[in-house]
Amino acid sequence: MADNPRGALFRVIVPNQHSRVTYAELFFDLVFVYAVTQISHMLLGRFTPLGAVQVTLLFLAVWWVWVYTTWVTNWLNPELTPVRILLFLLMLGGLVLSTSIPTAFEGRGLWFAIAYATMQVGRTLFWLVSTPPERTPVRHNAIRILIWLSGSAIFWVLGGFADGPSRLWLWVVALTIEYIAPAALFWIPKLGPSSVEAWAVEGGHMAERCAGFIIIALGEAIVVNGATFAELTWSTENVSAFLSAFVGSIAMWWIYFHKGAEAGSELISKSAESGRVARLAYTYLHMPIVGGIILSAVADELVLKHPGGHSDIRTVLSAIGGPLLFLVGTILFKHSIRGFLQLSHGIGIIALGGLAWFAGDLSPLMLSFLTTAILIVVAVWESLSLRSGPKE
Numbered sequence: 001m002a003d004n005p006r007g008a009l010f011r012v013i014v015p016n017q018h019s020r021v022t023y024a025e026l027f028f029d030l031v032f033v034y035a036v037t038q039i040s041h042m043l044l045g046r047f048t049p050l051g052a053v054q055v056t057l058l059f060l061a062v063w064w065v066w067v068y069t070t071w072v073t074n075w076l077n078p079e080l081t082p083v084r085i086l087l088f089l090l091m092l093g094g095l096v097l098s099t100s101i102p103t104a105f106e107g108r109g110l111w112f113a114i115a116y117a118t119m120q121v122g123r124t125l126f127w128l129v130s131t132p133p134e135r136t137p138v139r140h141n142a143i144r145i146l147i148w149l150s151g152s153a154i155f156w157v158l159g160g161f162a163d164g165p166s167r168l169w170l171w172v173v174a175l176t177i178e179y180i181a182p183a184a185l186f187w188i189p190k191l192g193p194s195s196v197e198a199w200a201v202e203g204g205h206m207a208e209r210c211a212g213f214i215i216i217a218l219g220e221a222i223v224v225n226g227a228t229f230a231e232l233t234w235s236t237e238n239v240s241a242f243l244s245a246f247v248g249s250i251a252m253w254w255i256y257f258h259k260g261a262e263a264g265s266e267l268i269s270k271s272a273e274s275g276r277v278a279r280l281a282y283t284y285l286h287m288p289i290v291g292g293i294i295l296s297a298v299a300d301e302l303v304l305k306h307p308g309g310h311s312d313i314r315t316v317l318s319a320i321g322g323p324l325l326f327l328v329g330t331i332l333f334k335h336s337i338r339g340f341l342q343l344s345h346g347i348g349i350i351a352l353g354g355l356a357w358f359a360g361d362l363s364p365l366m367l368s369f370l371t372t373a374i375l376i377v378v379a380v381w382e383s384l385s386l387r388s389g390p391k392e
Contacts, residue, residue, distance in 0.1 A: 009130040011077045011202065018204035018269070021212065024078040028069070028087045029216060031094035035062045036220045038101040040294050044301065045102075047314045054105050054168065058112075059291060060175055065097070065119050067283050070209045072127050074201045075138070086126050093119040109167055113160030117153035120178075124149055141198035144186035152177040182279050199275020203268030210282045211261045217290045218249055221297035225249075228304045237307040237365055244368040245300035251375035252293060252326060255345075258379070259386055260334050267337045281336040285329060292326025299368070307365040316359045319367045323375055324352045344381035348374050 011019055039062065043055045069090060076083045093115045100112035128142035152174040159170030185193035229242045268277045299318035311319070331345035351374045359367055 009076050009080055009083055011075065013202050019074075019202045021205065021208050022078040024084045024087050025073055025209065026212070028091055028094075029066075029212060031091050031098060032062065032066050032213070033216050033220055035094065035098040035101065036217055036290075036294060037224065038098050040220065040224065040297050040301075042102050043295075043298050047317075056291075057168070057171055057175060058101055058104055059294070060179070060287070061116055061171075062097070062101075063287055063290060064175070064178055065094070065116060066213065067210075067286075068120060069123060070206065071201070071278075071283075072123055074205050074209070076127065076130060082130075086123065090119055090123060093122075105167060109162075110157075110160035113156040113171075117149075117156045120149045121146065121153050137195055137198040140191050141186065141194045144188050144191060144194055145181070147188050148177065148181040148186055182283060196273050196275060199273075199279065201268075201274045201278045203271060203274045203278070204265055206274075206278045206282055207261065207265035207268055210286050211257070211265075213286070213290060214256055214261075214293070217293040217297075218253055221249055221293060221300065222246070224297055225300050225304065228301050232304065238304055241300075241303045241307045241365050241368055244365070244372045245304065248296065248300070248323075248368070248372040248375055251372065251379045252296070252323075254379040255327075255330055255375065255382065256289065258383055260330060260337070264333065264337045277336070281333055285333040285336060288325050288329030289333065290329075292322050292324070292329055294322075295325060296322030298322070299371075303364040303368045307368075308363055311360055311362055311364045311367050313360075315364045315367065316356065319364070319371050320352055320356045320359055323371050324349060327352070327378065342382060344378045344385065347381075348378040351377075 013019065039055060039059050042058070043051070046052075046055060069087075073083070073087070076086075078084060078087060096111060096115040097119070100108040100115065103109075104112040124142060124146045128139065128146055131139045131142055133139065155170050155174035155177070159167045159174065162170055187193040225242060225245045229238065232238050264281060268274050268281070271277050295318050299315060299322050302315045302318060306315075327345050327348050331342055331349070334345070335341050352371065355367075355370055355374070362370070
């Protein structure tokens with residue numbers, strides 16, 4: 001984007017120069033540390049089929065409002081006061097959103113809906129107003145997104161007023177609208193779909209922002225595990241469970257960051273269609289990665305509190321499902337940037353599927369050991385295989 005006095009709120013993109021993540025963006029992210037904690041705690045308290053659906057919906061909403069903000073701050077410059085004020089106002093909305101999560105399907109549903117809709121529509125309206133008329137493709141893109149988000153906002157607010165199953169279904173409709181929108185290129189009558197040029201991003205910044213959210217999720221897992229462990233009477237079993245959880249977090253970090261994050265940043269920075277890469281690899285495919293980390297954190301807390309005996313259904317689903325979801329996300333993410341499927345990740349997914357058959361007969365501690373061991377094998381295998389070449 002060329003420097004333009006009338007577009008002064010936009011980043012000035014310099015070729016071959018990476019736009020750094022600003023302190024204002026990192027400050028904004030703190031709200032989502034709290035949101036992720038609320039989601040994991042809510043899942044612990046509602047580990048039922050209906051509860052899982054509700055928590056999944058709220059997680060998808062939290063991810064979507066964060067990633068949309070990341071897109072907008074990739075185009076606008078958070079070092080400038082108006083954009084910083086926008087981020088601070090979004091932080092306030094994010095706090096209302098986060099504090100409403102535990103009772104979003106009870107007494108605070110309307111608060112959650114209003115906070116979410118206001119953040120989505122308000123941020124997009126700010127972006128539209130900040131875009132000068134001569135930047136026609138960008139301005140049209142802002143109009144398209146504003147119309148789609150305004151349409152979904154109606155269902156969010158209606159759901160906030162509704163009760164019981166009606167609220168869930170109205171919010172499913174709202175979220176479906178929002179998740180279909182990018183895949184449909186935000187098509188609207190007269191303007192049609194958006195162009196590739198309108199989606200262009202500063203790739204290094206986008207990659208770093210999404211990697212930062214992975215750190216948020218891993219950090220939340222470590223904090224929750226530490227807090228849970230501190231409240232226990234330390235025994236050989238729960239010390240072992242704590243170490244297994246910690247090593248598992250390191251393995252997840254290694255799998256994502258050791259090779260994948262750097263490769264993704266390099267690809268999107270050099271891509272002629274950076275927006276298309278950002279939409280697939282970072283907007284959609286990072287969801288299962290983050291979701292897997294959160295679910296693994298739930299499993300770690302369950303194992304810490306009850307390391308002995310047989311694993312119940314909650315422990316099995318979270319202990320197997322978390323790493324499985326994480327590996328599915330990372331294998332798809334790395335496929336989108338490398339063009340081939342990581343054999344190590346595929347074997348890890350198969351191993352976790354095999355482990356699920358007899359997981360109920362294992363103690364939670366043993367189950368934690370085995371899932372952590374699988375993640376370690378995946379991390380080491382990938383690291384060794386990529387030393388000599390790109391193929392495994």
